[in-house]
Amino acid sequence: xxxxxxxxxxxxxxxxxxxxxxxxxxxxxxxxxxxxxxxxxxxxxxxxxxxxxxxxxxxxxxxxxxxxxxxxxxxxxxxxxxxxxxxxxxxxxxxxxxxxxxxxxxxxxxxxxxxxxxxxxxxxxxxxxxxxxxxxxxxxxxxxxxxxxxxxxxxxxxxxxxxxxxxxxxxxxxxxxxxxxxxxxxxxxxxxxxxxxxxxxxxxxxxxxxxxxxxxxxxxxxxxxxxxxxxxxxxxxxxxxxxxxxxxxxxxxxxxxxxxxxxxxxxxxxxxxxxxxxxxxxxxxxxxxxxxxxxxxxxxxxxxxxxxxxxxxxxxxxxxxxxxxxxxxxxxxxxxxxxxxxxxxxxxxxxxxxxxxxxxxxxxxxxxxxxxxxxxxxxxxxxxxxxxxxxxxxxxxxxxxxxxxxxxxxxxxxxxxxxxxxxxxxxxxxxxxxxxxxxxxxxxxxxxxxxxxxxxxxxxxxxxxxxxxxxxxxxxxxxxxxxxxxxxxxxxxxxxxxxxxxxxxxxxxxxxxxxxxxxxxxxxxxxxxxxxxxxxxxxxxxxxxxxxxxxxxxxxxxxxxxx
Numbered sequence: 076x077x078x079x080x081x082x083x084x085x086x087x088x089x090x091x092x093x094x095x096x097x098x099x100x101x102x103x104x105x106x107x108x109x110x111x112x113x114x115x116x117x118x119x120x121x122x123x124x125x126x127x128x129x130x131x132x133x134x135x136x137x138x139x140x141x142x143x144x145x146x147x148x149x150x151x152x153x154x155x156x157x158x159x160x161x162x163x164x165x166x167x168x169x170x171x172x173x174x175x176x177x178x179x180x181x182x183x184x185x186x187x188x189x190x191x192x193x194x195x196x197x198x199x200x201x202x203x204x205x206x207x208x209x210x211x212x213x214x215x216x217x218x219x220x221x222x223x224x225x226x227x228x229x230x231x232x233x234x235x236x237x238x239x240x241x242x243x244x245x246x247x248x249x250x251x252x253x254x255x256x257x258x259x260x261x262x263x264x265x266x267x268x269x270x271x272x273x274x275x276x277x278x279x280x281x282x283x284x285x286x287x288x289x290x291x292x293x294x295x296x297x298x299x300x301x302x303x304x305x306x307x308x309x310x311x312x313x314x315x316x317x318x319x320x321x322x323x324x325x326x327x328x329x330x331x332x333x334x335x336x337x338x339x340x341x342x343x344x345x346x347x348x349x350x351x352x353x354x355x356x357x358x359x360x361x362x363x364x365x366x367x368x369x370x371x372x373x374x375x376x377x378x379x380x381x382x383x384x385x386x387x388x389x390x391x392x393x394x395x396x397x398x399x400x401x402x403x404x405x406x407x408x409x410x411x412x413x414x415x416x417x418x419x420x421x422x423x424x425x426x427x428x429x430x431x432x433x434x435x436x437x438x439x440x441x442x443x444x445x446x447x448x449x450x451x452x453x454x455x456x457x458x459x460x461x462x463x464x465x466x467x468x469x470x471x472x473x474x475x476x477x478x479x480x481x482x483x484x485x486x487x488x489x490x491x492x493x494x495x496x497x498x499x500x501x502x503x504x505x506x507x508x509x510x511x512x513x514x515x516x517x518x519x520x521x522x523x524x525x526x527x528x529x530x531x532x533x534x535x536x537x538x539x540x541x542x543x544x545x546x547x548x549x550x551x552x553x554x555x556x557x558x559x560x561x562x563x564x565x566x567x568x569x570x571x572x573x574x575x576x577x578x579x580x581x582x583x584x585x586x587x588x589x590x591x592x593x594x595x596x597x598x599x600x601x602x603x604x605x606x607x608x609x610x611x612x613x614x615x616x617x618x619x620x621x622x623x624x625x626x627x628x629x630x631x632x633x634x635x636x637x638x
Contacts (some may be wrong), residue, residue: 118412125187125415126203128422133196137233142245142292146233152302157226159306164222171216179209184414191418200234225305232298239504241294246510248293250539251326256333263334265341276337296325296364303372313375320371321364328364332356438553438599440634441475441494449479449490449629454621456481456488472505473600479626483618488605490626495597499560502548502602503534511536511544518560526628528601529557535610543610547623548602555635558598599634601627 190198521527
C-alpha cells in the first residue's frame with residue numbers, strides 16, 4: 076500500500092546551502108510599541124512635572140506685572156508661527172545627532188538645577204525653552220530646528236530680563252510720557268502740576284504708570300511688532316527699523332491717552348480714567364499704536380519694494396505624522412526621568428507641593444488699627460491724615476496698607492503698615508519701580524534698650540525734578556520677630572535649604588518647634604517715608620528716625636500685645 080508523503084525539501088538542496096527554518100517568534104512584551112509608548116509618556120510626564128512648580132511661580136509673577144499680562148497671547152502666537160513655518164518649510168524628518176540632543180537635555184537640566192538652587196522662576200522658563208530646542212533637534216535635526224527657530228525665538232519675549240531691566244525701561248518710558256504730556260498740556264493752556272509720574276489736574280491725580288501699563292505697555296506693542304515681522308518674513312534691517320518705530324509709536328499713543336484724559340476732565344469734568352470708559356480708551360490707543368506700526372511697514376514696502384521677502388508657499392514635501400515620533404525615544408529615557416525627578420523631589424522637600432498661602436488678616440490687632448492707633452503728636456511730628464488702601468492680593472506693594480501722615484515744619488512724612496508678604500519684602504525695588512534712584516542703602520541693627528527695631532533698613536533716594544526721599548523700614552514675622560533680608564543670592568539659597576533641613580528635623584523630632592517655624596508667615600512691613608525738594612539735614616534725619624522708632628513701637632503694641 077503506497078503512502079503519500081511530502082518530499083523533504085532539504086534533501087534536494089545542495090549541502091553548502093544553509094537551511095532557514097520558518098519559525099515565528101512571539102513579540103517581546105517588554106519591547107512592544109504599546110509598552111514603549113506608555114513608558115515614554117510616563118518618563119515625559121516626570122520631566123515636565125519637574126518644571127511645573129517654578130513655572131507656576133513664573134506665570135504668577137508675569138501676571139502681577141501689568142506690562143507682561145500679554146504673555147498668554149505671546150505663547151499662542153509662538154505656536155501659530157511654528158505651525159506656519161513648519162507648514163511652509165518642512166522636509167522629511169531625520170532625527171538629529173544623539174550627542175547634540177543629549178547635550179541640550181543636559182543643559183536644560185543644569186539650568187533648571189540652578190533655578191532650583193537660587194529659586195529663580197525666569198531661569199526655569201529658560202530651561203523649558205532649552206528643552207523645547209533639544210526636543211525639536213531630536214525629532215528633526217538641524218533642518219527642523221532651523222525651520223522653527225523664529226517661533227522658538229519669539230517665545231523668549233515671555234522671559235523677564237535680568238537686573239529688573241524691564242522695570243527700568245518702563246520707568247524711563249513713563250518719564251518721557253510724563254514730560255511730553257506736560258508739554259502738550261502747557262501748550263493747550265491746561266493748568267496742571269507734574270509730580271514725577273503723576274499729573275495733578277483740578278485735584279485729580281492722573282497716574283502715568285497706569286496709562287503705560289497693561290495692554291498699552293511697550294512690551295505688548297513690541298510683541299505685536301515682532302509677530303508681524305516674523306509672520307511677514309521681513310529682512311533684518313527692516314525689522315530693526317520697525318522695532319525702533321514701535322518705541323516711538325507706543326510713546327505717542329500713551330501721550331495721546333494721558334492728554335485725552337486730562338483735556339476731557341478739565342473741559343468737560345468727565346473722568347475717563349475709571350471703569351469701562353478707561354478700558355475702551357486704552358484699547359483704542361493700543362489699536363492706534365498697532366495700526367501705526369503696520370502703516371510704517373507698508374511705507375517701507377512702498378519705498379523699497381525689493382526688500383520684501385516673497386510670500387511663503389506651502390512645502391511640497393508631505394511630513395507623515397508618525398515621522399514626528401522618530402528620534403523622540405532617546406528624549407524620554409529613564410536616566411533623564413530620574414535626573415529631572417530628583418529636581419522635583421528637591422523642590423517638594425524644600426517648599427512643599429504648593430507655596431503656603433499667607434492669611435489676609437491673621438492678627439486680631441489688624442482690625443483695630445485706625446486713625447487713633449498713633450497719637451496726634453508723635454516724636455515732635457503732628458498727625459494730619461489717615462487713610463487705608465486695598466490692592467490686588469498679588470500686588471508687590473502688599474494687599475493692604477494703613478497710612479498715617481505727619482508733618483514737622485516744612486517736612487511731610489508717611490508712616491505705613493503694609494501686609495501681608497510671604498517673606499522679607501525688599502522695599503527698595505518698589506521705589507525703584509516708581510522712578511526713584513537709590514543713592515545709599517544701609518542695613519542697621521538697632522539697640523533694644525532704647526526701643527529701636529532689631530533690624531531696619533535706611534535708604535536715601537533721589538528723583539527727577541530735584542526730589543529727594545528718605546526711607547526707613549523694618550519687617551516682622553507673625554510672632555513679632557524682626558526679620559533680616561537675605562543679602563545676596565548665595566546666602567538666600569543657603570538660608571532656604573538650611574530652613575528646609577531644620578523643618579524636616581523638627582517635623583520628625585520636635586513637632587512643636589516645626590509648628591512655631593511654620594507660623595512665622597505672613598510678614599508685616601513698617602515704613603516711614605519723607606519726601607522733599609532738598610536732602611534732609613542730619614537733624615531732620617534724626618527726627619525722621621525718632622518718628623520711625625516711636626511709630627513701630629506703638630503699632631507693635633496693637634499687633635503683639637503680649638510681646
